[in-house]
Amino acid sequence: MVEPGLIRAAQQGDRDALVSLLRDIENHVYRTAYYILGNEQDALDASQEALIRIYTKINSYEEKAQFKTWIQRIVTNICIDKFRRTKPVVSIEEHDMVFREKQDVEEEVLSAYAAKDIREAIDKLPDHHRAVVVLRYLQDFSYNEIADSLDLPLNTVKSYLFRARQQLQTLLHDYQKGGVRG
């Protein structure tokens, strides 16, 4: 995702390289923030803060770690430690009733969950479970990469991911069965 040469140049004080590097990663940073925080404004704030932190801390990155896990660690920390802690969860959108209308037709009900239903369900997960899901599905990270990013043991990552799936599956299943929307 980012050229190693670009990282090295940035670490050696090449400001253009550093800014260019930030441009390469800004979408990834934002995507994680968006799905962890559940709304655009907080995601923008958190992403900007993360990019600034990456700018100021670029020299603390060591090549023994993957760069992409290093930046995801920064953005998830900011999202979980600062924004999530201080701001109440805001519902992303009004719920529409499409599933309730279809709920008696099992086949159709099972055909697809709306993306916003999934996002709402993700938003109900505990912070670290949500972060694991986001890194797994929005960043395509492996168990090990998630463990590195969140500084969690491998088994904890698996446990969080499996439990998160179970919880999401239950939440979405409940929605279909009659709109238990917490």
Added chain:
Amino acid sequence: MTCQEVVEYMNRYLDGDLDELERQELMEHLRRCPDDQELFERLQRLSGELGELPKVTPPFSLVDSILPQLDEIDAHREAKAFALQAAETAETGASGGQPARRPAAGRFSRRARIWTGSAAAAAAAAIILILAPWGSGPDSPLGHSNTVADTGGEAASMMSASEESAPASADRTEGAASGGSEAGAEPKQQIVDGQTVPTSTTPPDSETRSVAPRMEQNQRTQGPESPSVSAGGGQGSTVYPSPGGGAAREFAKTPQGIMNFAGPSPGVVSDIMGSADMGFAAVPEVTYSPDRAYSYSISQGWIVIQNAAGGKVFDHTFEGVVSHPVWSDDSRYLSVTVTATDGTAKPYRIDAENGALVE
């Protein structure tokens, strides 16, 4: 296979983590267990949906939006490096035995604190005026920087740098706090001491005469060669780091700080004045908690809290302008008001101990 094992296998299957043997075990089990088969199908569907969540992108370039802040960070860094260097030189030079300079390591720091909060004399502003062109000389490591963002950054960092350098003494505290006269007198004297080349130009304005020509002179003798304080100006210049921060603040606040020096050196002053509006808005205020354990710097929406050792405990950029910082009596919380671009003001409280926003 136990139920728990089956669920784990299902999940690992979704993550592509099963080997061929494990996969066959799972499939075999599912063939015999319709309930698990149904759960498995739901999990597969869920995983598919999660994988298709929209890859959202920001509505505007985030990097473009933070470029001004990145510039400011660069200016701060350069200024800090510069101020540290100046402070070190000052400490070295302090052993030169000038009567006006106290030998105690703690002097500068306490004074810096006082200057932060007390009225600074015009002479103090002169130091900043001198410093500004000198720091931005052609060969200076700061690079070419006529912008006041840089100048202001120097001043602000100087304060923190000298702050870090040491503790203080009470007599000095009172002296400086009780009025600008003593505080101003000392640096002025130092500047005279530092004069190595007599100036030939006599400024028309007698009020400005005492300081301004030396400013130009300092530029000549120190600017181009080296940023090191002791390099050009001799011993006298070693006073710079200490009151710099306070001077900058006062300079920003009091018009006469500028007026006094406007006459003889219009070029330099106009450079500074010309960008004063923009530049001094970027001079972060630094103020200490009641117990001195923390200090904050605010620049527009950016707020940083440092502990006594200089470590950053909180760093956050608000959408808007931060104002009205007030420390709680126990020095733990800093309350601020953030005024957004649409004019709405919102209070926030920062827990300095945990480095977090609490409301």
